[in-house]
Amino acid sequence: MDVQRLLLLLTSLLLVLTGPPALATAESEPAEVQLVLEVTSGETDDALGARLEATRNGAPASGLTVSFERSGPEEESDRAMATTDSSGVASWSFMVAGEGPFEVTATVTDPAGNRVGAAGPVEARAYPPTSCRCTPISPWLKGVAAANGDDRLVVWYQPGGIARLIRRDDTGRREWVRRGPLDANGRRSFRVRDHNDRRPTTYQVVVVRPDGVRTLTRRVTVR
Structure with missing residues (x-):
């Protein structure tokens, strides 16, 4: 028996014993x-x-x-x-x-x-706001709910006053939650972590002017 026929015989015997070679696989990376x-x-x-x-x-x-x-x-x-x-x-x-x-x-x-x-x-x-370039006659309040559930509020009035933020619940109960001075532009921003499952919350701000006069904003509901 020549060498070539011997190699063919050995190859056939190896395939019978081990079976065909498995497909090569690689775990693909997640798509970008x-x-x-x-x-x-x-x-x-x-x-x-x-x-x-x-x-x-x-x-x-x-x-x-x-x-x-x-x-x-x-x-x-x-x-x-x-x-x-x-x-x-x-x-x-x-x-x-x-x-x-x-x-x-x-x-x-x-x-x-x-x-x-x-x-x-x-x-x-x-x-800057385009609706009014002057100091508002009455304090002005605006609020918005953030994606993480916090309530963000901005009050705008005469510079130099102190803003006190009030939160009211569903029963009308009032709670003082934040306070701080108005800046040189008459603005003050507040951030309130609200644990109420995103139910509507009503806020109001009392502003104490430098002359001691107190004035109240309208109520704002943040959902």
Whole structure:
């Protein structure tokens, strides 16, 4: 028997004993997630917002945790967390007390806590209110609910006064929750951690002017 026929015989015998070779497989890495972050500019008395859209292979990436962070204007900072919905979108609504540019970044993690990616910083700007350039005759109050459940409120009146924030519950019971001086522009912002399962909460502010006169804002309901 020649050498070539012997090699063919041995190869056939080896295939019978071991079977055909298995297919080579490799566990593929998770598809890369594409992140798009949008931030709105607006007036300081308006609710501004950040919107992050996450997609994977062109399809919405839901269930991701998004950590938003805002820096500016000046020394202001804020942060919140949200989860992408079935459309792959997570949103954050916030208020800016000062005027000027600010930046928002978003860091994204999966349900296991692994980092998926980040977007930003995206720069936007807070402008002074256009509805009134003068000092208001009566104190003015505006509120908005943030994505993390906090209530954000801004009061605007004459500079130099002291603002005292009142919270009213469903029964009408009144509670003093915050106080602080109005700045040189007559503004004061408050952030209240509200543990009420996002039920509507009513707020009001008493402003004590430098001359000692007390005045009350209208009531504002934050949902």
